[in-house]
Amino acid sequence: xxxxxxxxxxxxxxxxxxxxxxxxxxxxxxxxxxxxxxxxxxxxxxxxxxxxxxxxxxxxxxxxxxxxxxxxxxxxxxxxxxxxxxxxxxxxxxxxxxxxxxxxxxxxxxxxxxxxxxxxxxxxxxxxxxxxxxxxxxxxxxxxxxxxxxxxxxxxxxxxxxxxxxxxxxxxxxxxxxxxxxxxxxxxxxxxxxxxxxxxxxxxxxxxxxxxxxxxxxxxxxxxxxxxxxxxxxxxxxxxxxxxxxxxxxxxxxxxxxxxxxxxxxxxxxxxxxxxxxxxxxxxxxxxxxxxxxxxxxxxxxxxxxxxxxxxxxxxxxxxxxxxxxxxxxxxxxxxxxxxxxxxxxxxx
Amino acid sequence: xxxxxxxxxxxxxxxxxxxxxxxxxxxxxxxxxxxxxxxxxxxxxxxxxxxxxxxxxxxxxxxxxxxxxxxxxxxxxxxxxxxxxxxxxxxxxxxxxxxxxxxxxxxxxxxxxxxxxxxxxxxxxxxxxxxxxxxxxxxxxxxxxxxxxxxxxxxxxxxxxxxxxxxxxxxxxxxxxxxxxxxxxxxxxxxxxxxxxxxxxxxxxxxxxxxxxxxxxxxxxxxxxxxxxxxxxxxxxxxxxxxxxxxxxxxxxxxxxxxxxxxxxxxxxxxxxxxxxxxxxxxxxxxxxxxxxxxxxxxxxxxxxxxxxxxxxxxxxxxxxxxxxxxxxxxxxxxxxxxxxxxxxxxxxxxxxxxxxxxxxxxxx
Numbered sequence: 001x002x003x004x005x006x007x008x009x010x011x012x013x014x015x016x017x018x019x020x021x022x023x024x025x026x027x028x029x030x031x032x033x034x035x036x037x038x039x040x041x042x043x044x045x046x047x048x049x050x051x052x053x054x055x056x057x058x059x060x061x062x063x064x065x066x067x068x069x070x071x072x073x074x075x076x077x078x079x080x081x082x083x084x085x086x087x088x089x090x091x092x093x094x095x096x097x098x099x100x101x102x103x104x105x106x107x108x109x110x111x112x113x114x115x116x117x118x119x120x121x122x123x124x125x126x127x128x129x130x131x132x133x134x135x136x137x138x139x140x141x142x143x144x145x146x147x148x149x150x151x152x153x154x155x156x157x158x159x160x161x162x163x164x165x166x167x168x169x170x171x172x173x174x175x176x177x178x179x180x181x182x183x184x185x186x187x188x189x190x191x192x193x194x195x196x197x198x199x200x201x202x203x204x205x206x207x208x209x210x211x212x213x214x215x216x217x218x219x220x221x222x223x224x225x226x227x228x229x230x231x232x233x234x235x236x237x238x239x240x241x242x243x244x245x246x247x248x249x250x251x252x253x254x255x256x257x258x259x260x261x262x263x264x265x266x267x268x269x270x271x272x273x274x275x276x277x278x279x280x281x282x283x284x285x286x287x288x289x290x291x292x293x294x295x296x297x298x299x300x301x302x303x304x305x306x307x308x309x310x311x312x313x314x315x316x317x318x319x320x321x322x323x324x325x326x327x328x329x330x331x332x333x334x335x336x337x338x339x340x341x342x343x344x345x346x347x348x349x
Numbered sequence: 350x351x352x353x354x355x356x357x358x359x360x361x362x363x364x365x366x367x368x369x370x371x372x373x374x375x376x377x378x379x380x381x382x383x384x385x386x387x388x389x390x391x392x393x394x395x396x397x398x399x400x401x402x403x404x405x406x407x408x409x410x411x412x413x414x415x416x417x418x419x420x421x422x423x424x425x426x427x428x429x430x431x432x433x434x435x436x437x438x439x440x441x442x443x444x445x446x447x448x449x450x451x452x453x454x455x456x457x458x459x460x461x462x463x464x465x466x467x468x469x470x471x472x473x474x475x476x477x478x479x480x481x482x483x484x485x486x487x488x489x490x491x492x493x494x495x496x497x498x499x500x501x502x503x504x505x506x507x508x509x510x511x512x513x514x515x516x517x518x519x520x521x522x523x524x525x526x527x528x529x530x531x532x533x534x535x536x537x538x539x540x541x542x543x544x545x546x547x548x549x550x551x552x553x554x555x556x557x558x559x560x561x562x563x564x565x566x567x568x569x570x571x572x573x574x575x576x577x578x579x580x581x582x583x584x585x586x587x588x589x590x591x592x593x594x595x596x597x598x599x600x601x602x603x604x605x606x607x608x609x610x611x612x613x614x615x616x617x618x619x620x621x622x623x624x625x626x627x628x629x630x631x632x633x634x635x636x637x638x639x640x641x642x643x644x645x646x647x648x649x650x651x652x653x654x655x656x657x658x659x660x661x662x663x664x665x666x667x668x669x670x671x672x673x674x675x676x677x678x679x680x681x682x683x684x685x686x687x688x689x690x691x692x693x694x695x696x697x698x699x700x701x702x703x704x705x706x707x708x709x710x711x712x713x714x
Binding site for chain 2: 028273326329
């Protein structure tokens with residue numbers, strides 16, 4: 001072997017010049033895309049808040065507006081499909097701003113060759129999801145691309161809702177001492193999709209948690225104490241969501257590993273695939289940061305709602321470690337819960 | 350979850366930490382070989398539970414980190430061939446080659462796919478007869494049986510459109526090289542449990558004897574690692590230098606006979622270059638002559654290339670446990686997982702990435 005002085009080292013990569021899959025992971029690369037490309041181009045104060053929705057006043061009414069695209073593969077999975085997901089996802093982005101959803105639009109990009117039967121199933125599922133949530137899909141658009149230029153079916157939904165007076169939720173409002181509440185089990189959606197894609201089988205199948213959260217939110221808003229902010233930890237999982245909140249509020253967040261609920265099947269799948277449930281997508285969960293004095297009451301109300309039955313206080317906002325999320329492990333030690341860099345990759349061994 | 354929960358149990362971990370504190374009278378420098386073990390140590394903050402004098406340094410056992418730049422450049426060249434479907438373990442896609450990585454090649458149109466197992470690549474070759482499927486077969490002894498199995502299956506099926514780009518490394522020669530280095534500080538090794546599941550413990554006896562150093566085969570959960578450290582410290586305090594097996598639920602002394610058999614049938618031991626460390630004699634595996642038709646180097650007439658790596662980062666010292674990732678002036682500043690200067694910042698098993706993801710709060714103040 002050579003002496004240490006002669007040892008070679010790897011080289012840096014040239015600057016990034018193309019879109020990578022990791023840019024869509026909801027982690028750091030997605031954030032870079034927003035900050036470096038979209039924010040400078042569209043700059044305005046509403047966008048700069050970087051919330052899941054924009055909230056603005058028109059003639060004295062406070063409205064929330066949001067949009068989301070859905071490119072899930074497979075189109076149908078245990079617990080849902082791309083149609084119901086497209087309705088729930090946009091409703092949830094409105095609800096995270098405290099808004100009550102009213103109307104949705106739906107735009108479809110269809111690949112040449114898609115079976116009309118598949119399209120019909122998806123559209124019926126959207127209708128069912130909208131009916132159950134009490135919203136209407138009132139406008140839309142359709143485009144068809146050549147075979148090979150899309151993957152069967154992409155859906156974009158846009159939603160409008162009304163924000164009740166006195167409700168101001170924003171990612172920059174977390175304060176030291178606040179409590180972090182999670183509405184239920186983590187990782188079900190991501191693992192349901194992955195299991196379907198990879199052909200994994202479980203004794204009891206993992207179902208996506210896809211659900212509309214606005215009624216749960218409305219329940220939580222009944223408590224007079226202050227709800228600072230809410231997010232639904234979708235792509236990038238709980239860790240990416242909390243990292244964004246920690247950065248935007250310039251506070252630390254300390255989680256308690258033992259308080260974070262994860263189903264046994266999801267843990268097992270994550271162990272096998274080398275994934276961390278904290279980074280796996282959810283489609284029917286919310287994380288809320290609330291004033292400490294209101295935490296107990298809000299938690300009790302959440303637990304009375306079917307979508308909040310397994311809610312837990314999972315952590316505390318701290319002054320220390322501003323901009324970072326840390327976790328007290330089951331061993332009593334502390335570690336960082338970092339933001340996802342790209343896609344979570346399966347490990348080699 | 351059985352075999353997981355009891356090895357992450359806080360009470361058991363703290364009891365081991367107490368025992369360790371009681372039996373440790375002097376400072377000791379221990380090395381865990383495997384990147385998976387480094388990852389657990391960082392993720393669970395195990396250093397917080399060790400007596401002050403016990404220092405863990407991190408070894409070269411990150412398969413992605415030590416795969417030579419030449420292999421990645423060859424894989425990139427293969428991926429850019431229009432007729433080639435390049436299949437790899439996911440971790441490899443982000444590792445920087447000289448000019449790009451496989452993710453970027455994929456973004457630019459190359460047919461690059463992730464597989465959990467090399468036999469998936471064989472299946473792909475079977476279903477895509479018009480494509481030339483190449484599997485990037487890297488790793489330690491752990492991945493060698495599956496990689497060998499892929500070659501064995503392809504040969505049995507007489508597949509004409511499947512080949513392997515092999516870059517395999519072996520643990521015992523690396524330990525020997527580390528111990529022979531004049532800068533070595535390591536006084537005890539935690540040997541990699543999964544490598545030993547395949548190979549057994551026998552080949553570590555000579556190392557323990559020749560260098561008078563205790564070696565404990567360790568698992569990958571926090572309780573495994575604390576127990577392995579305890580066994581090492583007990584030996585060191587008593588002046589012993591034996592091979593011990595902590596990971597008995599997975600490792601037998603003889604290893605896995607069938608796995609070793611298929612490795613022996615397909616591969617032979619050869620000199621091997623390690624990224625960051627350099628050439629180590631008889632430290633790798635290559636395809637035997639009987640499997641030459643499955644060697645991508647030969648199928649595609651790849652000329653041997655030598656790529657010079659400029660000294661931009663200290664990964665060579667990190668991979669040998671001579672420096673900690675946080676000793677590097679670029680750590681967390683110019684070198685981050687998004688903009689890695691070296692492979693240990695890329696892989697989930699790389700020491701620099703483990704420090705960055707889990708421990709940088711401890712070093713911030």
